[in-house]
Amino acid sequence: xxxxxxxxxxxxQRQIGRNIYDLLLSFPEAARQAVPGQFVDLYTGDPxxxxxxxxxxxxxxxxxxxxxxxxxxxxxxxxxxxxxxAGDSIEVMGPLGNGFTMKDKKAIxxxxxxxxxxxxxxxxxxxxxxxxxxxxxxxxxxxEDFDSAGLPVAVATEDGSFGTRGTVLDAIEEQHIEGDxxxxxxPMPMLRALARYAEDRGMEAxxxxxxxxxxxxxxxxxxxxxxxxxxVHTNVHNKRVCKDGPVFDAREVDFS
Numbered sequence: 001x002x003x004x005x006x007x008x009x010x011x012x013q014r015q016i017g018r019n020i021y022d023l024l025l026s027f028p029e030a031a032r033q034a035v036p037g038q039f040v041d042l043y044t045g046d047p048x049x050x051x052x053x054x055x056x057x058x059x060x061x062x063x064x065x066x067x068x069x070x071x072x073x074x075x076x077x078x079x080x081x082x083x084x085x086a087g088d089s090i091e092v093m094g095p096l097g098n099g100f101t102m103k104d105k106k107a108i109x110x111x112x113x114x115x116x117x118x119x120x121x122x123x124x125x126x127x128x129x130x131x132x133x134x135x136x137x138x139x140x141x142x143x144e145d146f147d148s149a150g151l152p153v154a155v156a157t158e159d160g161s162f163g164t165r166g167t168v169l170d171a172i173e174e175q176h177i178e179g180d181x182x183x184x185x186x187p188m189p190m191l192r193a194l195a196r197y198a199e200d201r202g203m204e205a206x207x208x209x210x211x212x213x214x215x216x217x218x219x220x221x222x223x224x225x226x227x228x229x230x231x232v233h234t235n236v237h238n239k240r241v242c243k244d245g246p247v248f249d250a251r252e253v254d255f256s
Contacts, residue, residue, distance in 0.1 A: 004029045005093035010084045011066060017141040019073040020114075021082050022058075028065030030094050035060075036122035037099030037185075037208055037247045040067065043091040044080040052093065053077040054242070056185070056208075058117035058142075059124070060095075067092075070117035070142065097246050100183055100206050104128040108179040110168050110194060111135070112186025116142055118208060119185055123149070131177050135168040135186065152177075169193055182250075184208065195250035205250035209241050 004027075011024040030040065034057050041052035059068035073082050084090060104127045111119040112135040123132060123146060131152040134143060138159045146153045155163030156171040164171040168190060171177070184194050185208035198205035239248070 002033070003093060003096065005091065007089045008092050010086055010088040010090060012086050013082075013084050015082075016070070017139050020141050021071055021073065023069045023071070023081065023084065025067045025069065025090070025092065026065055027067045027092060027094075028062075030092070031060045031065050031067055032062045034067065034095040034121075035099035036102070036125055037118055038095040038097050039118075039246065040069070040092050040094030040096060042069075042077075042081060043093075044077050045091065046080060049077050049080070051077075053081070054096070056115075056118035057095065057121060059121050067094075070114075072114045097242055098244065100208070100247050102126050103181060103204075105180040105204075106178070107131070108133060108172065108177055108182045110172075110182060110184040110186065110190075112168060112184075112190040113137065115184075115186030115190075115208065115210060119183070120145055122183060123151075126183075131179065133168045133171050133177065135171070135190065136162070167193070169197060172197075179203070181205070182207075186210070188255075191250070191253075192255045195253065195255060198250060206247055207250045207253065208246045209248065209253070210246075 009026040011026055013021060013023045016022045039054045039056045041054055043052045055069045055071045057067055058070045071078060073079050100122050107126060107130040109119050109123055109130055110133045116134055132146050133154045135156045138157055138161055140162060154171045154175050156166055156168050157163055164174050182194055182198050182203060182205040184191055191207045195205055
């Protein structure tokens, strides 16, 4: 798999929530290669913001040659992206990182907050029986994309405005959701809780870590995470989230 860096065309962009944007790009080379769980780096074109911003791939359509990115405006870089409109161009590098290993097992797919978008492509491609659990603070987004497949979708909100009041684990337990493997992306407290939940039940869990990144290709060591085993590159207990991940077996990660 090769990494491509090029100027790509914006097909469309719309706001789908509070500070949440849905961006569609024409990038056939990346769309053909991308697997669920990978990401791309977007460049602002602003000399004062030299570092790219990593954005998870929400959908990759090889047929149309498009990448769909759903992201939250969280700073100056993503604020620049939110102003993009159809016909504009932006420099993009990808696909980057290692995605989920898809297995034909009874699966629970868990997304929390801005960790929800990368679960959509996995949801579409994953074989076998699966249930989706989505966690929000309050406002929902992308839920209709999962609902449209007609498969079970459970929702948890912190304020109880929709679905289960509480966390994704509260929803799993309240609705008696069972599976043999967990796939998850979201904030670290959620991933830590899911890793412990899976370990206690003898389940496999693959988790996608959210980290601040700089180079996106593993050269700068700016996005390391603690691991239980030593890394072959550094001989210490860490791995590079951008290069070795962002998806890891939950048993690899040291959450202490």
